[in-house]
Amino acid sequence: xxxxxxxDTIFRQxxxxxxxSGTVSDAQLRALYDLMKWGPTTMNTQPGRIVFLRSxxxxxxxxxxxxxxxxxxxxxxxxxxxxxYDLMFYENLPRVFPFRPDAIKGFQGEEKKAGNQVVAFRNGxxxxxxxxxxxxxxxLDTGPMSGFDxxxxxxAFFPDGRWKSNFLCNLGTGDPSKIFARSPRLAFxxxxxxx
Amino acid sequence: xxxxxxxDTIFRQxxxxxxxSGTVSDAQLRALYDLMKWGPTTMNTQPGRIVFLRSxxxxxxxxxxxxxxxxxxxxxxxxxxxxxYDLMFYENLPRVFPFRPDAIKGFQGEEKKAGNQVVAFRNGxxxxxxxxxxxxxxxLDTGPMSGFDxxxxxxAFFPDGRWKSNFLCNLGTGDPSKIFARSPRLAFxxxxxxx
Numbered sequence: 001x002x003x004x005x006x007x008d009t010i011f012r013q014x015x016x017x018x019x020x021s022g023t024v025s026d027a028q029l030r031a032l033y034d035l036m037k038w039g040p041t042t043m044n045t046q047p048g049r050i051v052f053l054r055s056x057x058x059x060x061x062x063x064x065x066x067x068x069x070x071x072x073x074x075x076x077x078x079x080x081x082x083x084x085y086d087l088m089f090y091e092n093l094p095r096v097f098p099f100r101p102d103a104i105k106g107f108q109g110e111e112k113k114a115g116n117q118v119v120a121f122r123n124g125x126x127x128x129x130x131x132x133x134x135x136x137x138x139x140l141d142t143g144p145m146s147g148f149d150x151x152x153x154x155x156a157f158f159p160d161g162r163w164k165s166n167f168l169c170n171l172g173t174g175d176p177s178k179i180f181a182r183s184p185r186l187a188f189x190x191x192x193x194x195x
Numbered sequence: 196x197x198x199x200x201x202x203d204t205i206f207r208q209x210x211x212x213x214x215x216s217g218t219v220s221d222a223q224l225r226a227l228y229d230l231m232k233w234g235p236t237t238m239n240t241q242p243g244r245i246v247f248l249r250s251x252x253x254x255x256x257x258x259x260x261x262x263x264x265x266x267x268x269x270x271x272x273x274x275x276x277x278x279x280y281d282l283m284f285y286e287n288l289p290r291v292f293p294f295r296p297d298a299i300k301g302f303q304g305e306e307k308k309a310g311n312q313v314v315a316f317r318n319g320x321x322x323x324x325x326x327x328x329x330x331x332x333x334x335l336d337t338g339p340m341s342g343f344d345x346x347x348x349x350x351a352f353f354p355d356g357r358w359k360s361n362f363l364c365n366l367g368t369g370d371p372s373k374i375f376a377r378s379p380r381l382a383f384x385x386x387x388x389x390x
Contacts (some may be wrong), residue, residue: 001334006201011233011329030383037380038206039324042341042362044378050387058390096379122341122361125317129234129324134206139196146237146317166317167237183239184291185232188225192245195253 010136015182017141017174020077024054024140024171029079032134039130044097047089047120048127049163051082062168065152070145070168077143077170082153083131084163085124087116124166131169141174205331210377212336212369215272219249219335219366224274227329234325236318239292242284243322244358246277257363260347265340265363272338272365277348278326279358280319282311319361327364336369 008014029052041047053059059075062082066074074080090107097103107116128144135142145168153165203209224247236242248254254270257277261269269275285302292298302311323339330337340363348360 002197002201002204002332006197007230007332009197010205010332011230011325014233016235026389029387029389033383033387035202035206037386038209040211040327040337040339044380046381046386048386052387052389055390092381092385096381098378099375119341121316122320125320126324126327129321130206130328132235132321133325133328137197137202137205142235144235146314180294183293185239186241186287186291188228190287191232191241191243192224192228192247194221194224194247195250 010133014136014142015174015176015179017143017170017176017179018073019175019178020073020141020143020170020172021175022078022173024079028138028140031138032131032140035138036127036130036134039127041123041126042119043093043103045089045093045119045123046096046127047085047087048124048131049084049086050131051084051157053080053082054078061156062153065149065156067147067149070147073143074145074168074170078172079170081131081169081171082157083124083128083166083169084158085120085166086163087113087120088162089120090116120164121166128166128169135169135171140171143170143174145169205328209331209337210369210371210374212338212365212371212374213268214370214373215268215336215338215365215367216370217273217368219274223333223335226333227326227335230333231322231325231329234322236321237314238288238295238298240284240288240314240318241291241322242280242282242315243319243326244279244281245326246279246352248275248277249273256351257348260344260351262342262344265342268338269340269363269365273367274365276326276364276366277352278319278323278361278364279353280315280361281358282308282315283357284315285311315359316361323361323364330364330366335366338365338369340364
């Protein structure tokens, strides 16, 4: 069991940040992936993909897709990650799920495409959450966002259509003076039941 | 930053378990929700819902929906959680996102239903991942599963159609002798790029 300080760092005191400073190195981005990658996915499919935008040129390609409320903070963040998923994730199955060599057959064929989208979106989203928690665990602040034009991001960064954008996440050192008071969470009895 | 032991507990050494023993109390289930609830969601929408199945009667209602490979281990687990999402999540927005009192309008109306499904599935899945990490952080082992019939679960547990099942997750104390060797993860350069 984690101690109180660790629980605070990844959940209880962590906040979505709006203003970021500092720098984020390649080594930090690799450490972040090397931690989040261990989170479980269906049949170890691992459809999650990440494009880390750090250069001015890459950020400028993202600019037209951002909603007004997310524009300035994202352009100023040290790194903005595009959390995406790979619709052809199953090509890796013979290597990443060796216990069932024929598992790939369950995903091949035109009639499997709708189901594959569900698997990719569900598990790519799980991996997006692992990304957020792993970043916090490694001392980075995060600013996840859904307020952007997915189609514009996909056209600019994934023109072949194989990867699809899910959400964006700014990374860096957050400025706690630039956030609102914390919003309330649903009570246990609103969100859960025990049967 | 978390120490190595904590990183091992939530990511590096944690494994999806197949055989569970022990008991899981109401207090543990409430502590789990009270931790995972802090994870971020789009506009604090919190569409994730959880039904904890612990009684024999509740498990029997789940039985017909389970795939053969997940049947025995799930019937034997101390608790099986149905990780679900609420398609009417936006009804809570005036209370949980008080900064924009009119935010609810962006989700109301027949023409918003397809978009609402995407928001609920994305964020409900993020919350499903928070659930897995929070359980591990509190000393529980997890066994998340997609191998079941979602429509059967929805008919048995959510007959009004408002909540939808996402995935299942067994909870308890895992038996490390009942798992396979760990499957490989994709390398950084397969899953990520830096621009």
